[in-house]
Amino acid sequence: MASYHTRSNSLPSRQHPLIPEFEEQLCRLRSSEEASSSSVAGKLCGLQDLHDCVDKLLLRPHNQQALSRDQHEKCINELLDASLKLLDLCNTAKDALLQMKESTQELQSIIRRRRGGESSLSSEFKKFLKSRKAVKKALHKAAENRRTFSLLNKDEEIVSMLYEVHSITLTVFQLMFAFISGPKSSSWSLVSKLMNSTKVSCEDVNKSNEFASADASLNSLLMSHKMKKSDSVLDENAQNELQKLEMCIQDLEEGVESLYRRLIKTRVSLLNILNH
Known part of the structure; x- marks a missing residue:
């Protein structure tokens, strides 16, 4: 990974302590191969720390002066436009996770009370799968909207850092969407091409994937219902997997919401610099 403190001749001779922290956070986000x-x-937590680091750097007078130069106005506008796309991805993720959480809770209620029998369980499972399809659609949309920054002056340290933050944020969103969508070969080939900074295989997604585990347990339970066989073990297993899935969704929701607030903060900082 490139070192940022050598990129600009206008930088002070002593490296700011936030630079190594930024590089460490960025390296950590790129290093994990798990999904x-x-x-x-x-x-998601790492992204929050990375954005916090950048926000602190944006408060430095040296960086504010650098970004306020006329030659960087187009760069900032590009970054502001890109930040809107990231906020849209946050909203897409939040809506999809909320829909899936509600479907998960309803499935647990149906299994627990055994109301409606097979037809009710099958109907709610279809709603659950519909939520998953919405996430896959968002993933494809994110892939199509991926962009490059032709106007960036990479000799300016803070501009290049902002580009890196946007790039890794988009990559993590793609990883999260792929994780939620589950390991499907048709969609996965698209994701793997985009995630050039994080190598992930289908086997990684299968491992410890609460969405895939919930699918498997629900399919077993549906088969049992169709065969008119009551199996308390399958009921209990489905409940356990759905509870794990609900906790997983809750963690992702909290992470996306916190990241959303960080993105807003960074956007406001850039707007303030642009307007001064």
Whole structure:
């Protein structure tokens, strides 16, 4: 990974202590090859720390002066436009996670009370799968909207850092969408091409994927209902998997909401610099 403190001749001779912290956070986000719920939630937390670091750097007079130069106005506008796309992704993720959480809770209620029998369980499972399809659609949309920053002056340290933050944020979103969507070969080939900074295989997604585990347990339960066989073990297993899934969704929701607030803060800082 490139070192930022050598990029600009205008930088002070002593490296600011936030620069190594930024590089460490960025390296950590790029290093993990896992795609489990804990790793995705961890990456969301890591993004929050990365954005906090950048926000502190944006408060430095040296960086504010650098960004306020006329030659960087187009760069900032590009970054502001990109930040809107990231906020849209946050809202898409929040809506999809909320819909899936509600479907998960309803499925648990149906299994627990055994109301409606097979037809009710099958109907709610279809709603659950519909939520998953909405996430896959968001993933494809995110892939299509990926952009490059032709106007960036990479000799300016803070501009290049802002680009890196946007790039890794988009990559983590793609990882999260792929994790929620589940390991499907058709969609996964698209994700793997985009995630050039994080190598993830289908096997990684299968491992510790609460969404895939919930699918498997629910399919077993539905088969049992269709065969008119009552199996308390399958009921209990489905309940356990759905509870794990609900906790996973809750962690992702909290991570996305916190990241959303960080993105807003960074956007406001850039707007203030642009307007001064």
